[in-house]
Amino acid sequence: MSDPLRYVGFDLGTTNSAAAFFDGETVQVVRTSQGGQLTPSVVRITKKGATSVGHKARRFLDKDADNTHTGFKRLMGTGKTLAFPAAGLERRPEELSAEVLKSLIADVDGQFGFAPTRAVITVPALFELPQSRATTEAATLAGLEAIELVQEPVASALAAGWTEDSAGAWLVYDLGGGTFDVTLLASQDGVLRVEGHDGDNFLGGRDFDTAIVDWLLTTLRDDGCDVRRDNPAHGAALRTLAAAAEEAKIELSRSEQTTITLVEPLVVDGEEHEVDVPLDRATFERLVLPLLDRSIDVCLRLLDAHDRRAADIDRVVLVGGPTMIPALRARVQERLAPLAEHPHDPMTLVAQGAALFAAQAGLDAQGATASLPVRHERGHKVLLKYPSMSTDLSPFVIGRVVGQADDGARLSKVIASRHDDKFVSEPATVEEDGSFAISLELLPRRANRFSLMGQAEGGDPVTVEPGAFTIVHGLTIGDPPLSRSVGVALANDRVRVYFERGTPLPAKRTFVHHTVDAVAPGEDDHALVIPLVQGEFDDAHLCRLVGSLDVPARVLKEVLPAGTQVEVTLELDRGGHLTAQAYVPRIKEVFEGVAQLLVPACTPDVLEAELRTMHERIEALRADAFRMRMPELIAEIDKLMPDLDDAERGLDAARGGDEETAQRARRNLIELEARVVQLELTRDWPEIDSEAVDDIAFAASWVSSLGTETEQKLLDQAIAQANRAREAMDAGQLARRMRRVRNLGEAAYYRHPESWRHQFEFAAARADEATDPAKAAALVQKGRAIIDSGDHMALRPLTEQLWGLLPIDAKKRQRSHLSGVR
Amino acid sequence: MDDRFGDNPFFVLELEVGCTSMDVMRQADKLIGMLELGVEKAATYPTPAGDKPRTVDKVRAARARLLVPEKRFFDEIWAKARAVDGAAAQAAGPDLFGALWWR
Ligand SMILES: Nc1ncnc2c1ncn2[C@@H]1O[C@H](COP(=O)(O)OP(=O)(O)O)[C@@H](O)[C@H]1O
Ligand SMILES: [Mg+2]
Numbered sequence: 001m002s003d004p005l006r007y008v009g010f011d012l013g014t015t016n017s018a019a020a021f022f023d024g025e026t027v028q029v030v031r032t033s034q035g036g037q038l039t040p041s042v043v044r045i046t047k048k049g050a051t052s053v054g055h056k057a058r059r060f061l062d063k064d065a066d067n068t069h070t071g072f073k074r075l076m077g078t079g080k081t082l083a084f085p086a087a088g089l090e091r092r093p094e095e096l097s098a099e100v101l102k103s104l105i106a107d108v109d110g111q112f113g114f115a116p117t118r119a120v121i122t123v124p125a126l127f128e129l130p131q132s133r134a135t136t137e138a139a140t141l142a143g144l145e146a147i148e149l150v151q152e153p154v155a156s157a158l159a160a161g162w163t164e165d166s167a168g169a170w171l172v173y174d175l176g177g178g179t180f181d182v183t184l185l186a187s188q189d190g191v192l193r194v195e196g197h198d199g200d201n202f203l204g205g206r207d208f209d210t211a212i213v214d215w216l217l218t219t220l221r222d223d224g225c226d227v228r229r230d231n232p233a234h235g236a237a238l239r240t241l242a243a244a245a246e247e248a249k250i251e252l253s254r255s256e257q258t259t260i261t262l263v264e265p266l267v268v269d270g271e272e273h274e275v276d277v278p279l280d281r282a283t284f285e286r287l288v289l290p291l292l293d294r295s296i297d298v299c300l301r302l303l304d305a306h307d308r309r310a311a312d313i314d315r316v317v318l319v320g321g322p323t324m325i326p327a328l329r330a331r332v333q334e335r336l337a338p339l340a341e342h343p344h345d346p347m348t349l350v351a352q353g354a355a356l357f358a359a360q361a362g363l364d365a366q367g368a369t370a371s372l373p374v375r376h377e378r379g380h381k382v383l384l385k386y387p388s389m390s391t392d393l394s395p396f397v398i399g400r401v402v403g404q405a406d407d408g409a410r411l412s413k414v415i416a417s418r419h420d421d422k423f424v425s426e427p428a429t430v431e432e433d434g435s436f437a438i439s440l441e442l443l444p445r446r447a448n449r450f451s452l453m454g455q456a457e458g459g460d461p462v463t464v465e466p467g468a469f470t471i472v473h474g475l476t477i478g479d480p481p482l483s484r485s486v487g488v489a490l491a492n493d494r495v496r497v498y499f500e501r502g503t504p505l506p507a508k509r510t511f512v513h514h515t516v517d518a519v520a521p522g523e524d525d526h527a528l529v530i531p532l533v534q535g536e537f538d539d540a541h542l543c544r545l546v547g548s549l550d551v552p553a554r555v556l557k558e559v560l561p562a563g564t565q566v567e568v569t570l571e572l573d574r575g576g577h578l579t580a581q582a583y584v585p586r587i588k589e590v591f592e593g594v595a596q597l598l599v600p601a602c603t604p605d606v607l608e609a610e611l612r613t614m615h616e617r618i619e620a621l622r623a624d625a626f627r628m629r630m631p632e633l634i635a636e637i638d639k640l641m642p643d644l645d646d647a648e649r650g651l652d653a654a655r656g657g658d659e660e661t662a663q664r665a666r667r668n669l670i671e672l673e674a675r676v677v678q679l680e681l682t683r684d685w686p687e688i689d690s691e692a693v694d695d696i697a698f699a700a701s702w703v704s705s706l707g708t709e710t711e712q713k714l715l716d717q718a719i720a721q722a723n724r725a726r727e728a729m730d731a732g733q734l735a736r737r738m739r740r741v742r743n744l745g746e747a748a749y750y751r752h753p754e755s756w757r758h759q760f761e762f763a764a765a766r767a768d769e770a771t772d773p774a775k776a777a778a779l780v781q782k783g784r785a786i787i788d789s790g791d792h793m794a795l796r797p798l799t800e801q802l803w804g805l806l807p808i809d810a811k812k813r814q815r816s817h818l819s820g821v822r
Numbered sequence: 823m824d825d826r827f828g829d830n831p832f833f834v835l836e837l838e839v840g841c842t843s844m845d846v847m848r849q850a851d852k853l854i855g856m857l858e859l860g861v862e863k864a865a866t867y868p869t870p871a872g873d874k875p876r877t878v879d880k881v882r883a884a885r886a887r888l889l890v891p892e893k894r895f896f897d898e899i900w901a902k903a904r905a906v907d908g909a910a911a912q913a914a915g916p917d918l919f920g921a922l923w924w925r
Contacts, residue, residue: 188843189842189843189844189847190844191843191844191847191889193889193890383859385854385855385856385858385859386851386855387851390847390851391844391847392844392847392848392851394848395848395851395852396848396851396852396855397855398852398855398856398859398861399859400859400860400861433861433862435856435859435861437852437856476847502890503886504882504883504885504886710899710900713899714896714899
C-alpha cells in the first residue's frame with residue numbers, strides 16, 4: 001500500500017504560463033492539450049461569448065486584437081477592466097488569469113487523471129501586496145480551494161537546486177516578456193535563503209521586439225512607408241510589425257540570418273507596402289546590446305547593495321524566453337558569472353520549482369485527507385508532525401498518542417523503518433504525556449517512505465495509526481521572506497516600518513500612533529487617514545501607497561482631540577496578504593477593512609504633471625551643480641536624460657489610450673525620482689557629511705561614558721561602516737548606517753539623569769506653536785513642577801506627549817499620502 | 823516591547839552559539855512539531871532571567887534570524903555577553919535592541 005504523492009505548481013506568467021507535477025521523485029512539466037509545454041497567457045472571447053485560452057487565442061492577437069487580451073498579469077490588482085466588445089463583456093484581469101489557470105488545471109487532469117484543488121502559484125518577487133491578493137482571487141475563481149504563493153526566483157532556484165549541488169551564492173536572472181527580475185540567493189547546508197531582489201518592471205522580450213521595430217521603421221521610412229508610434233491610426237500596422245519582429249527575434253536564437261516578411265502587404269494611410277527586410281544576428285545584437293547591458297547593470301546594482309562583486313557569484317540560473325538568445329548568454333558570462341552547469345529549461349523552470357515548493361509546503365494537490373487510506377482494524381491513534389520536505393538528512397518525526405487501541409495495551413515504544421529496509425530507528429520511548437520523538441535517516445533527493453510500528457510494555461508489537469508517512473529530501477527554503485518593507489506613512493513624511501524587507505511570513509505587529517489633528521464627527525469618509533506604504537525609503541512619499549485604513553467621520557460620536565492614541569495592527573499572511581486594524585482606546589472602537597488596496601490607475605494628465613515636476617527638479621539640480629562647479633554631478637544628471645525621454649515617449653503612447661504603457665511610464669517615473677533623490681543627496685553631500693561627523697562625535701562621547709562594553713563594540717563597528725559610506729560618498733548608505741550610530745548614541749544619552757530635562761526644555765520652548773496650545777501649556781506647567789521635585793525620569797512620558805502636539809509642516813503632510821497620524 | 827535579550831534565538835531554540843544551519847533547521851522543525859502537538863516540555867525555555875514561554879511564532883522568528891549570518895552575528899554577541907557582563911547586558915539589552923531594530 002502506498003498513497004501517491006501529488007504536488008502541482010503553476011507559473012502564471014505575463015506572456016506564457018505552465019504547470020508542473022511532482023511525485024516526490026521526479027518533476028514533470030505538464031503537456032498542454034496542444035502537445036506543447038507552454039500555455040500563452042492569452043484570452044479571447046468571441047461574439048457568442050465563447051472563451052478560448054492559450055494557443056487558440058494567441059492566433060487572434062493581431063487578427064482580432066479588440067477581443068483578444070494578453071499581458072493582463074500586469075494589471076492585476078489595479079481595478080481596471082478589459083473590454084471584449086464583440087461579446088459586449090468586460091473582464092477583470094483576475095478573471096482572465098482564472099481562465100488561464102482553468103486551462104492549466106484541465107491539462108493536469110488530461111495527463112494525470114485528477115483535477116488539482118490545491119496548488120502553488122508563482123508571483124514575481126517584486127509583486128506588491130494588491131497584486132498578490134489579486135492572484136489569490138484568480139485562484140479562487142478558477143476553483144482552487146487552497147493555494148500558496150511563492151516567488152518566481154525562489155521557485156527557479158529550488159528547481160535548479162533539485163538537480164545540481166547548490167552550495168554558494170546564486171543569481172537567478174529572469175528575463176520574461178515584459179519584466180526583468182534578478183535575485184541573489186545564498187545556499188548553505190541545503191537551505192536556500194533569499195538575500196535580495198532587484199529588477200526592472202519594464203524590461204523584457206518585448207523591448208527587444210520594439211528595438212527591432214524601431215530599426216524597421218527607419219528602414220521602411222527610407223522606402224517611403226511612414227509608420228508613426230504616436231499616431232493612433234497606425235496601431236494595427238505597428239502590432240503586425242511587432243509580431244513579425246518577435247518571430248524574427250526567436251528565429252535568430254537558432255540561425256544567423258532571417259528575413260522579416262509579412263504575409264499580406266502593410267496598409268499605412270490607405271497605401272499598401274510590401275515588407276521584406278533581411279536581418280542578421282550581428283545587427284540584431286547591436287540593437288539589443290544596450291538592453292542586455294541594462295539588465296546586467298541591474299544585477300551589478302543588486303550585488304553592490306549587498307556588498308558583493310560579480311566574482312563572488314558561483315552560478316547564474318537563466319530563466320525566461322529571451323535567455324535563449326546566444327548573445328545574452330555570452331554577455332552574462334562575460335560581465336557576471338558562469339552559468340549553472342546543468343542545462344535547465346528556461347521556459348518551465350519556474351513551474352517545476354512551484355511543484356517542488358508544493359511538496360515543501362505539504363500542499364497535496366487533492367488535500368491530505370483524500371489520500372489517507374481507510375482502515376478497519378484499530379491500532380493506537382497518533383498525531384504525527386514531520387517536515388514533508390527536508391533539507392536535513394536526519395530530521396525528527398514528533399508524535400503524540402491521542403487514542404488507545406481496542407485491546408487496551410499501553411503503547412510503550414515506537415519504531416520507524418524506511419521502506420528500503422536499510423534503516424530502522426532506535427525504539428523511541430513514549431513519554432508520560434503520550435509524546436515521542438524519533439530521529440530518522442533519509443536517502444538524498446527522493447521520497448523516503450517510513451512505516452511506524454509500536455511496542456507494548458512487554459515488547460509485543462502493536463499497530464499505530466497512521467502506520468506510514470513520507471518525507472522528501474531536497475533543497476528547501478525558509479519561511480517566505482517579505483520582498484519589500486511595509487509600514488505606515490506618518491504625517492511628517494517619515495515611515496514607521498512595521499515589517500522590514502526579509503521578515504519571515506506570516507507576521508503581525510502593533511504600534512501606537514497619535515492623531516495629528518482633532519477629528520470631528522460628520523460626513524467625511526476619510527476623516528482620519530492611515531496610509532499603508534511599501535518600499536525601502538525613509539521618506540513616505542518615496543514609498544508606494546498600497547492601501548489605506550480610513551476612519552470615516554460618521555462613525556464618530558464625539559470629537560477625537562489631536563494626539564488621540566490609535567493602535568494600529570498590521571498582519572501579513574504567508575501569501576503576503578495584508579490586513580489592518582486600528583483601535584482607538586479613547587472610544588473603545590476598532591476600525592477594520594483597508595480601503596481598497598489598489599495600484600492606482602493613471603491618466604496621461606497625471607503623468608504629464610508628474611513629468612513636468614520631474615523636469616523642474618532636474619533643472620534645479622543642474623543649475624545648482626553648475627553653480628557649485630560639480631562636473632561629476634552634471635555628468636550623472638546627463639545620464640538621467642535618456643530615461644526622461646523614455647518616460648516622455650511612454651506618455652505619448654499612453655495618450656494613445658494604452659493603460660499598460662501608462663502604468664509603465666508611471667513606474668519609470670517613480671524609479672527616476674528615486675535616482676533624482678540620490679543626486680539631490682549628492683548635491684547636499686557636504687552638509688550631510690558634516691552632520692554625520694557631528695553625530696558620530698555625539699554617539700562616541702555618550703557611549704564611552706554611559707554605554708556598556710558590548711555597546712562600545714557595536715558602536716565601533718557601526719562607525720567603521722559609516723566611515724566606509726563616507727569614503728564612498730554614498731549618501732543613501734550613509735543615512736542607513738548612521739541610523740545605527742544614532743540609536744546607540746541615543747540609548748547611552750538617555751541614561752543620563754538630566755537628558756529628559758533637556759529634551760523637555762527644547763519642546764517647551766516651542767509650546768506656543770502647538771496644535772492645542774492650552775494643553776501644551778498645561779503640560780509645560782506640570783513639567784516644571786516635576787523638575788522642581790527632582791524626578792527627571794517622570795519627564796519622559798510628558799515630553800513625548802508634548803512632542804505629539806507640535807505642528808507638522810503642511811508640505812510634508814501633503815507628501816506623506818495625507819497621513820493623519822504620527 | 824519585544825524582549826530582545828530573553829528572546830535571543832539561541833535561547834529560544836536551546837542551541838549553542840557554534841551550531842550549524844542544519845542544527846537550526848532540525849531543532850526548529852522538532853520544536854514546532856512538539857508545540858503543535860501540545861507537548862508540555864516544549865512550552866518554555868530557560869534564560870538567565872528565568873523560564874520564558876515558547877511559541878511557534880518565536881521559533882520561526884528565531885530560525886529565520888539564525889539563518890542570516892549578519893543577524894546571527896549580533897545574537898551571538900548577546901548570547902555570549904551574558905557570560906561576561908550578564909547584568910549590564912540584561913539591563914541594556916531590551917532598550918538597545920529596541921533602538922537598533924525597532925526604528
Ligand atoms: N527562443 C527564443 N529566443 C528569444 N526570445 C524568445 C524565445 N522564445 C521566447 N522568447 C521571448 O520570450 C518572451 C516570453 O518569455 P516568458 O519567459 O515566457 O515570459 P513571461 O515570464 O513574461 O511569461 C517573449 O518576449 C518571447 O518573444
Ligand atoms: Mg516568467
